[in-house]
Each structure stands twice: as C-alpha cells, then as structure tokens.
Amino acid sequence: MAGLARLEYRGYDSAGIAVVTADREHLAMAKKAGKLAILAQELKDRPLPPGTVAIGHTRWATHGAPTDSNAHPHMAAGGRIAIIHNGIIENYASLRSELEAVGVVFSSDTDTEVAGHMIAAEVDDGKDLAQAMRDVTRRLEGAFTLLAIDAREPQTVVGARRNSPLVVGLGDGENFLGSDVVAFIEYTKKALELGQDEVVEITPDRVVVTDASGAVVARAPYTIDWDATAAEKGGFSTFMEKEIHDEPAAVADTLRDRFNEFGKLKLDGGLIADTILGSIDKIIVLACGTSSYAGLVAKYAIEHWCRIPVEVEYSHEFRYRDPVVSVKTLVVAISQSGETMDTIMAMRYAQQQGASVIAIVNVQGSTIAREADAVLYTRAGPEIAVASTKALVAQITATYLLGMFLAELRGNKFPGEVRAILEQLGEMPAKIQRVLDTAEPIRALARSMAGERTILFLGRHVGYPVALEGALKLKELAYIHAEGFAAGELKHGPIALVEKDLPIFVILPSPNGPGSLHSKVLSNIQEVRARGARTIVLAEEGDEVAAKYASEIFYLPEAPVLLTPLLALIPLQIFACELAGAKGNDVDQPRNLAKSVTVE
Numbered sequence: 001m002a003g004l005a006r007l008e009y010r011g012y013d014s015a016g017i018a019v020v021t022a023d024r025e026h027l028a029m030a031k032k033a034g035k036l037a038i039l040a041q042e043l044k045d046r047p048l049p050p051g052t053v054a055i056g057h058t059r060w061a062t063h064g065a066p067t068d069s070n071a072h073p074h075m076a077a078g079g080r081i082a083i084i085h086n087g088i089i090e091n092y093a094s095l096r097s098e099l100e101a102v103g104v105v106f107s108s109d110t111d112t113e114v115a116g117h118m119i120a121a122e123v124d125d126g127k128d129l130a131q132a133m134r135d136v137t138r139r140l141e142g143a144f145t146l147l148a149i150d151a152r153e154p155q156t157v158v159g160a161r162r163n164s165p166l167v168v169g170l171g172d173g174e175n176f177l178g179s180d181v182v183a184f185i186e187y188t189k190k191a192l193e194l195g196q197d198e199v200v201e202i203t204p205d206r207v208v209v210t211d212a213s214g215a216v217v218a219r220a221p222y223t224i225d226w227d228a229t230a231a232e233k234g235g236f237s238t239f240m241e242k243e244i245h246d247e248p249a250a251v252a253d254t255l256r257d258r259f260n261e262f263g264k265l266k267l268d269g270g271l272i273a274d275t276i277l278g279s280i281d282k283i284i285v286l287a288c289g290t291s292s293y294a295g296l297v298a299k300y301a302i303e304h305w306c307r308i309p310v311e312v313e314y315s316h317e318f319r320y321r322d323p324v325v326s327v328k329t330l331v332v333a334i335s336q337s338g339e340t341m342d343t344i345m346a347m348r349y350a351q352q353q354g355a356s357v358i359a360i361v362n363v364q365g366s367t368i369a370r371e372a373d374a375v376l377y378t379r380a381g382p383e384i385a386v387a388s389t390k391a392l393v394a395q396i397t398a399t400y401l402l403g404m405f406l407a408e409l410r411g412n413k414f415p416g417e418v419r420a421i422l423e424q425l426g427e428m429p430a431k432i433q434r435v436l437d438t439a440e441p442i443r444a445l446a447r448s449m450a451g452e453r454t455i456l457f458l459g460r461h462v463g464y465p466v467a468l469e470g471a472l473k474l475k476e477l478a479y480i481h482a483e484g485f486a487a488g489e490l491k492h493g494p495i496a497l498v499e500k501d502l503p504i505f506v507i508l509p510s511p512n513g514p515g516s517l518h519s520k521v522l523s524n525i526q527e528v529r530a531r532g533a534r535t536i537v538l539a540e541e542g543d544e545v546a547a548k549y550a551s552e553i554f555y556l557p558e559a560p561v562l563l564t565p566l567l568a569l570i571p572l573q574i575f576a577c578e579l580a581g582a583k584g585n586d587v588d589q590p591r592n593l594a595k596s597v598t599v600e
C-alpha cells in the first residue's frame with residue numbers, strides 16, 4: 001500500500017491489490033473505485049489474509065469507467081490467477097470475442113481482462129506462469145506492462161512490458177516490480193530496467209529476465225541516485241508546494257559540472273558525433289503539454305544563439321502529418337517521465353527517417369532516455385505532483401545548455417561568450433529563490449480570486465510560452481477556464497473576450513536591452529485596459545512605468561531576456577497552486593489526469 005501511495009500520481013481512478021495466501025487455489029483480492037484512501041478503508045474494514053507475495057495497481061481509466069469491477073487486479077481461472085496492467089491492449093475486442101465464443105464470462109469492461117483469461121488458458125495447459133506470459137504477450141497488440149500471480153506458484157510474480165515501463169527493484173531476500181522506482185525506493189536503491197518485449201520472473205531471492213523466445217537476458221543493475229526522502233513532502237502540505245520550492249536546486253543541479261575542459265557538453269549517455277551536430281540544418285523539438293513549452297522557450301534561445309531553425313511540435317501531431325525529417329535533422333525529445341507514449345512513438349518515427357535524437361528527460365533509465373541516441377538528464381529529482389513544475393524549469397535549463405554547446409560547436413559563439421551566458425545562468429537559482437521568498441502577495445491574490453471563472457495570460461517572445469504555461473497550470477489545478485495568448489495576437493480576435501473586470505496576467509518584458517518589446521506589450525495592456533480588464537502585471541524590478549498599467553503588479557529580479565522564463569513561471573505556478581488550494585481542490589492529484597500518459 002505504501003508503494004501504491006507513491007505511485008498514485010500515475011492514476012487515481014481506482015485501486016486494488018491481490019495477495020497470494022496459504023490457499024493454493026485462490027488468491028485474495030480487494031479493489032475499489034476512487035482514490036487509494038478508499039481501498040485503505042476497505043482493507044481496514046475487511047482485512048485480507050496475510051501473505052508476502054502480492055500485486056497492486058492504481059488506475060487511470062481508458063477502457064471502462066472507473067468502477068469497482070473495472071478496477072485492477074482482474075481475476076481469472078476461478079480466482080487462481082490475478083493480473084494488473086498499464087497501457088492499452090489494442091486488439092482486445094477480437095480477443096474478447098474469441099474467449100467469449102469458448103464460454104469465458106467477463107466481469108469487467110476493460111481491455112485488461114482478456115490477458116488474464118488468456119494466461120489462465122495457458123496455465124491450464126500446464127505451462128508455468130512465465131511461459132504463459134510469453135505466449136500471451138506475443139498475441140497482444142498495443143502497449144502494456146502486465147504483472148501476474150498464480151496461487152499455485154506462491155513465491156512468484158511474473159511481469160512483461162512493451163512500450164510501457166517496468167522496473168525491477170533488487171532487494172536482499174526480497175524483490176520488487178514497479179512502473180517507477182518510487183514504488184520500492186524505500187526498500188532498495190538497486191534497480192534493473194527491462195527491455196522491450198522482455199518477461200521477468202521474480203521470487204524473493206531470484207530475478208530472471210527472458211526475451212520473447214525464452215532465452216535468458218543479462219541486464220546490468222544500476223543505482224538510483226536519490227533516496228526516499230526526495231519523494232516525500234518534506235514539511236510542505238502538498239508535493240506541488242514542495243516541488244515549487246525545489247526549483248532553485250533543480251536548476252542548479254541540472255547546470256552542475258556540464259562542460260568538460262574542451263568546452264564539450266557532458267551528456268549522461270549515448271553520443272551524437274560532432275560531425276553530425278555540426279551539419280544539422282534544423283532542430284525539431286517533440287514534447288507534450290508543459291514539456292512542449294520548454295521546447296518553445298528553447299526555440300527562442302537556440303535560434304538566437306545558433307542560427308538553426310527550430311520547430312516545436314506536439315509529439316502526437318508529428319508523426320501523422322508526413323513531416324520533413326532527414327539525417328540532417330536533430331530531434332530533441334523533452335519529457336519529464338521519459339514514458340509519454342506520444343513522444344516515444346514520435347521519437348521512433350524520427351529515428352526511422354534517419355534523424356538523431358537527443359532526449360532531455362528527468363527519469364533515469366526511462367524508455368525515452370534509453371532509446372534516444374543521446375540523453376541529457378534534468379536533475380530535478382522525483383516529481384510526484386501530477387502537474388509539472390520543477391521539471392519544467394530544469395528542462396528549460398537543459399535546453400539552454402544544449403543551445404550553448406551547439407552555438408560553440410558550430411562556430412556561432414566564441415567560448416568566452418558561452419561562458420558569459422553560463423555565468424548568467426549560474427545566477428538564476430538565487431534569483432528563483434528570491435521570487436519564492438517574496439511570493440506571499442501572489443498567494444494572497446490567488447486566495448482572493450477563487451471565484452473567478454475566466455483568467456487570461458498574455459506574453460510575447462519568451463513570455464508567450466510562459467503565458468501558455470500559466471494558463472495550463474490554472475486549468476489543471478483550479479479547473480478555471482484560462483487561456484494564454486501571444487499578446488500581439490489578441491487584437492486579431494481574442495480581444496472580443498475582454499469585458500469589465502476580466503483578470504488578465506501580463507508578462508511584461510524588461511524595458512532595457514536591444515529590441516525590447518516592453519513598449520509593444522504596454523500597448524497591448526492599454527488595449528485591454530481600455531475595455532475594462534483588470535491587469536495583473538509581472539514586471540522587472542526597477543521598471544518605473546509598469547505600475548501605471550497594472551491593477552496589481554509583481555516584480556521579478558532582472559535577468560537576460562532569454563533566461564527570464566525561469567523567473568516568470570514561478571509566480572504563475574504559485575498562483576495556480578494557491579488558488580486551487582483555496583477552492584479545496586486536490587493540488588497533487590487534479591481530476592481526470594495522470595502524471596505519465598502512457599497511452600497514445
């Protein structure tokens with residue numbers, strides 16, 4: 001149950017566990033719709049018999065509503081077999097018809113249950129559980145992590161994966177399986193990744209990995225470089241607040257010791273030859289949601305520093321539109337979890353077209369990190385709150401590193417120029433800390449705005465992705481209608497939304513520096529104020545005119561314009577978090593969401 005609690009961020013529509021007990025014919029099971037707390041209460045009211053081998057699951061519904069019967073585990077063979085599943089079995093309908101034709105009765109609407117009955121049929125034929133799993137997964141299409149237990153093999157749990165994560169935790173006289181290491185970090189820091197289409201069999205003292213044909217595969221374990229306390233709230237009442245406060249460290253850690261003595265970026269794995277990086281003619285950033293906004297910030301920075309065109313595309317749009325990709329394309333896949341199915345699929349498509357892929361990923365050993373040609377880890381530590389915060393600032397930082405490296409490699413910047421930007425970047429963690437230390441007024445504002453129905457966000461240049469993220473955070477956490485716009489776009493249509501007292505956040509650029517858009521954004525503010533809007537302005541310290549344009553104003557430390565998203569994002573994250581809290585929402589687990597979207 002403690003492991004499930006740590007995994008609950010991945011899905012929280014329903015939860016269940018199945019336990020091997022002394023009864024060699026039947027497993028014991030409890031499962032309930034709703035959050036894990038409801039299952040915990042059920043187990044208190046009706047405890048399961050004791051056991052030391054069990055599987056458990058928290059669900060994010062795809063096939064079948066979040067009900068008790070659709071919750072996992074699913075039983076088969078009259079309660080002898082139980083299985084749990086992440087992902088989608090795409091050919092489940094035809095498999096289900098096949099099973100129903102031979103008299104199998106289903107007790108749920110899920111795609112998962114077919115796999116249970118198929119495994120039951122194989123073990124009935126005399127196969128052991130691992131062999132049954134291999135034979136069944138061969139017939140499944142789609143994405144899955146599957147775990148199964150059998151009352152007649154009381155010491156064993158068998159797992160399999162395709163396109164969905166599964167990690168083994170190696171303990172002393174005990175072993176674990178989890179879709180994320182957080183599930184077992186309390187017990188061991190030694191882990192082992194499973195490859196595509198591999199099957200693993202664990203007992204208390206043995207771990208055997210086999211490929212689809214049954215041949216044993218040797219896999220080297222690795223050590224998880226953070227401990228259980230990193231995945232705890234550390235005195236904050238929510239993970240989100242804690243993670244926002246982790247942001248100075250997330251940026252500092254991501255920057256630490258990144259360039260070698262020859263000015264070469266130290267990657268965390270893999271390699272893309274300098275000759276390839278020197279000859280690429282475009283970059284495509286692939287990502288979803290918040291991570292895609294890191295890509296948008298990167299576009300401004302990398303195009304400016306490196307003079308290479310940068311396209312930013314949602315992973316789920318990319319591979320369905322015949323994109324122009326070649327060996328001269330560098331794909332940058334950005335993902336906190338490293339398991340977002342849309343991004344995995346898009347990245348594979350790009351690789352098939354000959355592109356090199358560098359992954360910017362937070363979770364060590366995740367699928368995207370493993371499959372990319374090279375990986376640059378963000379060192380944000382575990383991000384548990386479902387809505388992303390610290391991972392985003394770490395991702396933006398990593399794209400800056402990549403941009404500076406490419407700029408020097410390709411001769412667009414002298415080493416001294418790169419060092420100067422790196423120094424400015426090195427000052428950002430302290431500046432983020434100052435934003436955090438002075439955030440009480442934004443919290444108070446958020447609490448006073450819990451009744452608002454619509455809030456808009458405007459920004460230009462790098463302020464534009466910040467506006468998009470401000471709106472996304474508010475939608476996700478506070479369930480308020482929010483939209484982010486490029487401020488210049490407003491007059492082309494969206495300004496029709498503006499009415500008296502409509503709150504509009506504006507990210508105002510610095511008045512200093514060449515080509516500043518300060519006066520342009522001030523004009524945009526005038527346009528909405530003339531129509532009655534209430535403008536909440538984020539301005540640079542020392543900006544003397546900004547206050548005149550603001551109903552409320554918040555000042556941010558001065559920074560080079562390309563680096564300002566690292567500061568401007570923070571008050572917007574805090575605002576959304578606080579407002580959602582004031583509405584009584586579950587900030588860490590907003591409704592309808594799951595942290596890693598492992599289905600396409």
Ligand code: F6R
Pocket residue numbers: 288289290291292334335336337338339340343386387388389476595596597
């Ligand atoms: C928003 C959020 C999502 C993720 C998106 C991509 O707060 O968390 O929009 O950013 O699902 O996830 P990753 O980065 O894991 O690929």
